[in-house]
Amino acid sequence: MPRQPRRTQAERSGATTFKLVAAAQELFGRDGYAPTSIEAIAAAAGMTKGAAYHHFRGKAALFRSVFVEEQRQIADALRQAAAREPDSWSALLRGCRTFLEHCLNPAFRQIVLLDGPAVLGWEQVREIEYAHTLRVLTEGMNAAAADGAMIDGDLPARCQLIFGALCEAGMLLARSDDPVRALPVVAAEAERLLGSLAR
Amino acid sequence: MPRQPRRTQAERSGATTFKLVAAAQELFGRDGYAPTSIEAIAAAAGMTKGAAYHHFRGKAALFRSVFVEEQRQIADALRQAAAREPDSWSALLRGCRTFLEHCLNPAFRQIVLLDGPAVLGWEQVREIEYAHTLRVLTEGMNAAAADGAMIDGDLPARCQLIFGALCEAGMLLARSDDPVRALPVVAAEAERLLGSLAR
DNA sequence: CCCACTTCCATACCGAGAGTATGTAACTGA
DNA sequence: TCAGTTACATACTCTCGGTATGGAAGTGGG
Structure with a gap:
């Protein structure tokens, strides 16, 4: 019997992308696209650039x-x-x-x-x-x-x-x-x- | 009697700003704002960044x-x-x-x-x-x-x-x-x- | 249960480009 | 003539988008 992981991959992935989009919506909406860095978005979402670039092709894709x-x-x-x-x-x-x-x-x-x-x-x-x-x-x-x-x-x-x-x-x-x-x-x-x- | 300079300051200044704006219009219009660098514009106008930053506050001002x-x-x-x-x-x-x-x-x-x-x-x-x-x-x-x-x-x-x-x-x-x-x-x-x- | 494999995410790094500091040549005016 | 200003170039910094790499977490077949 396979041991139950605390969180499935789909859950992890979904949660982080959601948090990223939410943070991006907040920052893009407040400061605009250009002045908002990927790093700032990731930090606001409680993670680092790596996560963002894993789930999105780039800044424009996140936008x-x-x-x-x-x-x-x-x-x-x-x-x-x-x-x-x-x-x-x-x-x-x-x-x-x-x-x-x-x-x-x-x-x-x-x-x-x-x-x-x-x-x-x-x-x-x-x-x-x-x-x-x-x-x-x-x-x-x-x-x-x-x-x-x-x-x-x-x-x-x-x-x-x-x-x-x-x-x-x-x-x-x-x-x-x-x-x-x-x-x-x-x-x-x-x-x-x-x-x-x-x- | 003041010796006559080859070009007055106003002429120099006017000519370069004109060339800069013309080159910028060309490149901004063709490639868009973000992908166009100040350096590329200056080069297209036959000069360097220094001239551009002397006459314009920054990229946005030139735009x-x-x-x-x-x-x-x-x-x-x-x-x-x-x-x-x-x-x-x-x-x-x-x-x-x-x-x-x-x-x-x-x-x-x-x-x-x-x-x-x-x-x-x-x-x-x-x-x-x-x-x-x-x-x-x-x-x-x-x-x-x-x-x-x-x-x-x-x-x-x-x-x-x-x-x-x-x-x-x-x-x-x-x-x-x-x-x-x-x-x-x-x-x-x-x-x-x-x-x-x-x- | 085990273990190769994949997915997820962090850390370290690279290069482009905006902006600044500084040096020098050209012009100005007294 | 020459001190001061303007025009421009060169050299530099620093932020930031994007990539490479390493390790942790989850997955599926044996």
């Missing part, structure tokens, strides 16, 4: 995991918010507002909006986003279009444009003097933009 | 000059394109299309859309853009609004959102399989977005 994690989180938030709305159109509007609110999180802005494109390149960012944030947006738009609530056009391209507008709105909002008071006006403008696409 | 130069170039292109249009609204549309075409330039995308925000931060990027690209867009929108061609709302915020949409559209366009054929459809969607704001 990628953090980026994906951020995407997962916001996609979840968007889904939940949209699910509470009665119809496809109001779900779309609610999603936009939720996204803007999420942009008040500095770590999200730093990782997803500022560093993401530079570190991963547009190709990869878009690929990841299309599996999360953009996916939710696309589904919402398709639903609205299917309900006949939206004027005709190229929906994938439209999603992309709206998404770009929302990202910019998020930055604008977050860097305003009083984000809480600026939210309604920015959200209103975003909804006006979206509303103008309504049939 | 900033390049970024500003890119902004100047596109702002000029936008102004020229818009000036040929008969009315404020068609000038706005023409400007959007010109911006999209400009996004086909890989160096512009790399410097302005990908690296800019990560290297300079959103604050600084916005400040520079507001003196160039966003300034042109704002003027165009104000003119259109003054002509009564646009629905009411917060114009500064609207400029920002439209600008974000255009940037995303530019990336989408540039990375498509056949940019030349994709341009009409993306431009159409952008113009639909803008057109929906028409009165």
Whole structure:
């Protein structure tokens, strides 16, 4: 009978990668990609560089995991918010507002909006986003279009444009003097933009 | 009577900074910010690091000059394109299309859309853009609004959102399989977005 | 239970590159 | 003419990403 190890390999591995990604998310989000060293991340996770380089190809790969994690989180938030709305159109509007609110999180802005494109390149960012944030947006738009609530056009391209507008709105909002008071006006403008696409 | 030097200090200084910025624009645009070393830039400009660090605080400062130069170039292109249009609204549309075409330039995308925000931060990027690209867009929108061609709302915020949409559209366009054929459809969607704001 | 094998992680090391210190040539102004 | 400033090169340091190596922990077949 094989003796039982205190922790299986999968457990060890999973625990350390989780701790690494969590620490990286914290530091990348606070200080940005370039000023954050792998060594600092490993130390914050209670280990050394060796562990990090064992589980990740390099700094960019670790960042990628953090980026994906951020995407997962916001996609979840968007889904939940949209699910509470009665119809496809109001779900779309609610999603936009939720996204803007999420942009008040500095770590999200730093990782997803500022560093993401530079570190991963547009190709990869878009690929990841299309599996999360953009996916939710696309589904919402398709639903609205299917309900006949939206004027005709190229929906994938439209999603992309709206998404770009929302990202910019998020930055604008977050860097305003009083984000809480600026939210309604920015959200209103975003909804006006979206509303103008309504049939 | 002071003897005439072959070149005045201002001439020397101006010539080297110009060569440095030109070389940096070339390399940053082709390879990106991180993979481009100061030494490589200086060498391409026919000098050593010392010159670069004499005229610029550091790598980011040199990049900033390049970024500003890119902004100047596109702002000029936008102004020229818009000036040929008969009315404020068609000038706005023409400007959007010109911006999209400009996004086909890989160096512009790399410097302005990908690296800019990560290297300079959103604050600084916005400040520079507001003196160039966003300034042109704002003027165009104000003119259109003054002509009564646009629905009411917060114009500064609207400029920002439209600008974000255009940037995303530019990336989408540039990375498509056949940019030349994709341009009409993306431009159409952008113009639909803008057109929906028409009165 | 044993033992070769793999996985996990730490320590030691290497090289690239950003930034600094210092020296020297070119220009300036009194 | 010459002291002082500006422009630039050379030499150096130091941080940091990445690799090589060694050992500890877990795994699976006998």
